[in-house]
Amino acid sequence: MHDIRAIRENPATFDAGLARRGVEPHAAEIIALDEKRRALATELQGMQTRRNEASKAIGQAKARKDEATATALMAEVATLKERMPALEGEEQQAGTALDTLLAALPNLPADEVPEGADEDGNVEVGRWGEPPAFDFEPKEHADIGPALGLDFESAAAIAGARFAVLKGGIARLNRAIGQFMLDVQTLGNGYMEVAPPLLVRDEAAFGTGQLPKFREDLFQTTDGRWLISTAEISLTNLVREQIVDEAALPLRYTALTPCFRSEAGAAGRDTRGMIRQHQFDKVEMVAICTPEQSEAEHERMVDAAEMILEQLGLPYRRMLLCAGDMGFTARKTYDLEVWLPGQGRYREISSVSNCGDFQARRMNARYRPGGDAKGTRFLHTLNGSGLAVGRTLVAILENYQEADGSVRIPEKLRPYMGGIDRLVPA
Template sequence: MHDIRTIRDDPEAFDAALARRGAPPAAAALVADDQRRRALATELQTALARRNEASKAIGAAKARKAEDEAAALMAEVAALKERLPALEAEEKAAGEALTAALAALPNLPAADVPDGADEDGNVEQARWGTPPDFAFPADEHDRFGTALGLDFETAAALSGARFALLRGPVARLSRALGQYMLDRNTLDAGYEEVAPPVLVRDEALFGTSQLPKFAEDLFRTTDGRWLIPTAEVSLTNIVRETILDAEALPLRFTALTPCFRSEAGAAGRDTRGLIRQHQFDKVELVSITTPDQSAAEHEQMTRAAEAILEGLGLPYRRMLLCTGDMGFAATKTYDLEVWLPGQKRYREISSCSNCGDFQARRMNARYRPAGEKNTRFVHTLNGSALAVGRALVAVLENYQQADGSVRVPDALVPYMGGTAVLEPRR
């Protein structure tokens, strides 16, 4: 959500920033909506004040036996009382219209975000690790993974397309990955583990910007709740409608949850395998911090995700997303892309975003600086550390062996009860 005062102060700068995201100018319409809202608010306040003033004057007029004056005042009060409900409704509707218009606009990009229309405009920042050089043709996970417990046919019979059933060794490896990620986030990176709800109300999804714009990407229950598309929703809304002490910040939360996405508009993309599913597990990171700390917190969060990839020995690269490829709520985003030998390319496995105060304004999440009376909006950040299904794909493909087995990364062996190799069923 944007600050209308900032837009009023410099509408040209606001439109220029929107243009970097490929959005049309909006400042003039927003300022006009705000002027109408403020004019109605002033009219309402004036009418309320006059009603109260006139109501008091009636008694004084009657005390002076000024019956004509009292009658005129009574008529004026009656007219104001009749007008006030409509005026209140108009003022409320104008405020809601302005809020809806502001909520429909994406966050503005940070100054150091490169311009670009799509992923082709992203900028590689760094690489880690060397893609493995196999003495045999590397295969994709869905081809050799069935012998290790990947079962897409049964999942399709149970639930339809874009679901997977994990059995035996692969199921255990998936569980090990999630536990390893949580341990690294809590023991090494200083995040507090949270087990949040995966069903949330409208307000929570509005706060993190999925609603109203991206409703078609979500699953809704019959009682009006929503299945979370990411634990970012639950974790970020922990601070909804709160005022925090600056000394308590940053707050860092992590959670391993199932996530649910309708994948609207993704027809034909990644239809095979685990890359794009309706239901998947993900370990999420969320930070709540002050504006002066948020840039450093963004780097810290991204490094936490990178450390997991490095601990697993998975080659990756860090990408700075351009203006046309960032998420709706982000002001700056780093994507981590892991090397997949079967596809012979890097694929996104983590996205770490600084949202500035964009989500905080929607949630009314604030903090009070030490020694100050006034409050300010916090900055919120979120990132994947990591998407468990995609990490499973990366481990299977990078550690595949010629005989169809998969070597378990050293870091995961303790989580696998000492098992060092996944053997295919013969």
């Protein structure tokens, strides 16, 4: 959510930020709605004050037996009472229209975010590792996996497209990846492990920006709750409607959870394999901090995600997303893209975003600066994958494949595999 005071003070700056996101200007409309709401509120407050004054004056007039004055005042009060409900309705309508408009507008990009309308405008800012050399034609994971226990046909029969069944060694490898990531983020990077709800209410999904804009990308249960598309929703909402002491910041949370996405906007994309699934596991990281800590926390979170890739020996590059390619709530985003030999290109495996105070305003999440007994400020929130388990499995299958169809297990994962050092085709 946006700061209405900042829009009033700098409407041109606000519209310029929207333009960088490919959104038409809205400052004038927002200011007009805000002025209307404030004018109605002022008028209503004046009527309430006058009604109270007149009601008090009626008693005084009757006490001095001034029936004419009492009658006139009672008529005035009756008129005020008749008018006020309509005015309250107008104020509510203006406030709802303003909130609806503000809720639909994306976060503004940070100054250092590059210009661009889509992924073509993203900028590579770092690279690690060399793509492996093969003395055979490397295959895609969808061709390697079936002989190792990756079963798309059974999944389709059970649940339909964009699901997978994992059996035997590859199921164990998938579990090992998630446990390894969770251990690195908790023991190595200081994130607190959380086992959060997988179902959330409207308010939680609104707070992190999934509602109302991305309703079609979510799955909803029969009781009206939403299956989480990312643990970011549950973890970030841990501070919803709270005032946190500054001394407790930053808060760092992580969770390994299933995630559920309808992929409504991905028709025809990545229909083969595990790149884009309706259900997948992911280790999510969330940080909650002060504005002054925000930038450093963002870099720290990216480093934490990169640590996983480096320990697994998976080549990757870091991309700074352009203004037009960032997510709805982000003000600055880095994507990590892992090398997939079977596809011969880099593919996203983690997205790490600084949301500034955008989500905190939607959640009314604040902190109390040290030494300030009265004032509060909105928190900054950040989130990132550390990492997506399924896409990491894909990257291991493709980068560690051998000519006979077997797949070597990265050394860091072997303790989680009971010492198994490779998956062998059945």
